[in-house]
Amino acid sequence: MQIGYKLSSxxxxxxxxxxxxxxxxxxxxxxxxxxxxFHPWLDVQGHSSFTWTVFGAIAARTxxxxxxxxxxxxxxxxxxxxxxxxxxxxxxxxxxxFTLGVGAGERLNEHVVGQGFPSxxxxxxxxxxxxxxxxxxxxxGYRSYEGKHLRLEDARVFDLPDEPPxxxxxxxGPVSAAIAAxxxxxLFATEPKPDLVEAxxxxxxxxxxxxxxxxxxxxxxxxxxxxxxETSRWAVTGWKVMSELPNPVNFDAxxxxxxxxxxxxxxxxxxxPEVHVAAVQKYVDAGFDHLVLQNAGPDPDGFxxxxxxxxxxxxxxxx
Numbered sequence: 001m002q003i004g005y006k007l008s009s010x011x012x013x014x015x016x017x018x019x020x021x022x023x024x025x026x027x028x029x030x031x032x033x034x035x036x037x038f039h040p041w042l043d044v045q046g047h048s049s050f051t052w053t054v055f056g057a058i059a060a061r062t063x064x065x066x067x068x069x070x071x072x073x074x075x076x077x078x079x080x081x082x083x084x085x086x087x088x089x090x091x092x093x094x095x096x097x098f099t100l101g102v103g104a105g106e107r108l109n110e111h112v113v114g115q116g117f118p119s120x121x122x123x124x125x126x127x128x129x130x131x132x133x134x135x136x137x138x139x140x141g142y143r144s145y146e147g148k149h150l151r152l153e154d155a156r157v158f159d160l161p162d163e164p165p166x167x168x169x170x171x172x173g174p175v176s177a178a179i180a181a182x183x184x185x186x187l188f189a190t191e192p193k194p195d196l197v198e199a200x201x202x203x204x205x206x207x208x209x210x211x212x213x214x215x216x217x218x219x220x221x222x223x224x225x226x227x228x229x230e231t232s233r234w235a236v237t238g239w240k241v242m243s244e245l246p247n248p249v250n251f252d253a254x255x256x257x258x259x260x261x262x263x264x265x266x267x268x269x270x271x272x273p274e275v276h277v278a279a280v281q282k283y284v285d286a287g288f289d290h291l292v293l294q295n296a297g298p299d300p301d302g303f304x305x306x307x308x309x310x311x312x313x314x315x316x317x318x319x
Contacts, residue, residue: 001284001289001291001315001316001318001319002030002031002066002208002289002290002291003029003030003291003292003293003307003312003315003316004029004030004031004032004033004066004068004210004290004291004292004293005020005021005024005029005031005032005033005292005293005295005304005307006032006033006034006035006070006212006292006293006294006295007020007021007032007033007034007035007054008034008035008045008294009034009035009036009037009047009048009049009051009054010035010037010039010040010041010042010045010047010048011040011045011046011047011231012047012300013047013049014049014053014054014057016300017034017049017054017058018054018057018058018061020032020300020304021058021061021062021065022058022061022062023301023304024065024304025062025063025064025065027304027305027307027308027312028307028308028312029065029307030065030066030290031065031066031067031068031097031099031290032058032065032066032067032068033068033069033070033101033210033212033292034051034054034055034067034068034069034070035051035069035070035071036051036052036069036070036071036072036073036109037051037108037109038077038108038109038110038112039108039109039112039247039248040248041108041232041234041235041248041251042231042233042234042248042251042252042255043248043249043252044230044231044252045231045248051069051072052086052090055067055069055090055094055098056090056093059090059093059094059097059098060093064097065097066097066098066099067090067094067097067098067099068098068099068100068101068168068210069099069100069101069102070101070188070210070212070292071101071102071103071168071170071188072100072101072102072103073102073103073104073105073106073109073110074102074127074130074131074134075104075105075110075123075126075127075129075130075149075150076105076110076113076115076117076118076126077105077109077110077112077113079150080129080130080131080133080134080150080152081133081137081152081155081157083100083102083130083134084133084134084137084138084157085137085157087100087134087165088138088157088159088160088161088164088165089159090165091161091163091164091165092159092160092161096161096162096163098165099165099166099167099168099186099208100134100165100166100167100168101167101168101169101170101188101210102127102130102131102167102168102169102170102184103127103169103170103176103188104120104123104124104126104127104170104176104243105117105123105243106242106243106244107243107244107245107246108242108245108246108247108248108251111246117244118149122149124175124176124179125148125149126149126150127169127176127179127183128179128183129145129147129148129149129150130150131167131169131179131183131184132145132147132183133145133147133150133152134167135164135183136152137152137155137156137157138157138160138164140156140157140160141156142154142155142156143155143156166185166186166207166208167183167184167185167186168180168184168185168186168187168188168207168208168210169183169184169186169187169188170188170189170190171187171188171189171196171199171200172189172190172191172196172239173196174195174196174199177196177199177200177203177205178199178200178203180200180203180205181199181200181201181202181203181204181205182203182204184205184207185207185208186205186207186208186209186210186290187200187205187207187208187209187210188210188211189209189210189211189212189288190211190212190239191211192211192282192283192285192286192288193286194285194286194287196286197209197286197287197288198287208289208290209287209288209289209290210288210290210291210292211283211286211288211290211291211292212292212294213268213279213280213283213291213292213293213294214228214232214235214266214267214268214279214294214296215267215268215269215276215279215293215294215295215296215297215303216228216232216263216267216268216269216270216295216296216297217269217270217271217276217295217297217299217302217303217306218269218270218271218297218298218299218302219271219299219302220270220271221269221270221271221272223297223298224267224269224270224271224297224298225260225263225264225267225269225270226260227296227297227298228263228267228269228296228297229258229260229263231296232263232267232296233255233258233262233263234251234254234255235266235296236255236258236262236263236266237251237254237255237258241254267296268280269297271306273306273310273311273314276293276311277311277314277315277318280293280315280318281318284318284319291315293307
């Protein structure tokens with residue numbers, strides 16, 4: 001069992017993210033995961049720094065803690081050759097601590113380059129091709145690739161780590177879980193669905209299984225609920241909404257009917273450790289073994305202290 005801390009690139013500026021990662025390492029977290037967005041979900045979040053730059057700084061400021069993108073889309077806004085190079089470099093400068101989390105993407109981030117946003121089937125086809133390109137480049141030498149959607153011409157990544165990074169593929173259903181099993185080294189999910197893990201295993205997947213656990217810590221429960229509603233109510237809308245809307249203003253409109261009771265149902269809120277332990281147990285029971293605590297509360301430093309002093313030992317004992 002490994003426990004990670006989610007760095008919200010939408011909710012904090014780059015200096016704050018670096019400092020949170022340093023504190024997470026000191027508090028005993030096993031890894032930090034950071035989203036790779038161009039836009040925040042809501043304007044009120046107010047940030048969206050370049051994940052790869054921030055991770056380079058975190059690698060230089062830390063010694064032990066793992067790093068993972070959660071997740072990068074290597075097909076529209078980025079070409080997979082660029083991600084192959086970026087991930088190889090980060091694996092080197094972090095001394096092998098980096099995991100490349102990838103997924104099919106959201107319109108929110110990918111439409112900005114003006115190439116449109118594919119259908120679900122098209123996104124899956126592109127993701128398969130992107131993973132083939134990344135693997136090809138990590139084998140070394142000059143490589144070319146001709147796919148249905150993506151191409152590579154006479155490209156070489158010169159700086160390669162001794163061991164390539166683990167690739168964890170995001171899944172929300174059986175098709176993407178099968179892609180994770182066939183093309184990835186691990187699974188990445190945001191819901192405690194045992195059928196995702198089962199589909200991944202049926203496809204031959206036997207690697208790490210990452211999942212994000214939504215929590216909102218504050219010394220006062222109502223304060224935690226309110227903070228989660230203000231910045232993270234978009235998470236209640238579901239994946240079909242989250243993958244398709246183009247801008248923060250659309251997420252603001254789509255999530256206006258979300259209530260504080262909805263937040264209580266989806267997030268572990270408040271200061272009671274039993275509430276947080278119970279939330280994590282659902283993911284353990286579903287078969288996940290790399291759990292990321294995604295705190296939407298108003299006090300990240302207080303939450304890190306809460307984890308160190310109250311949660312860490314409890315969570316590591318779950319099974």
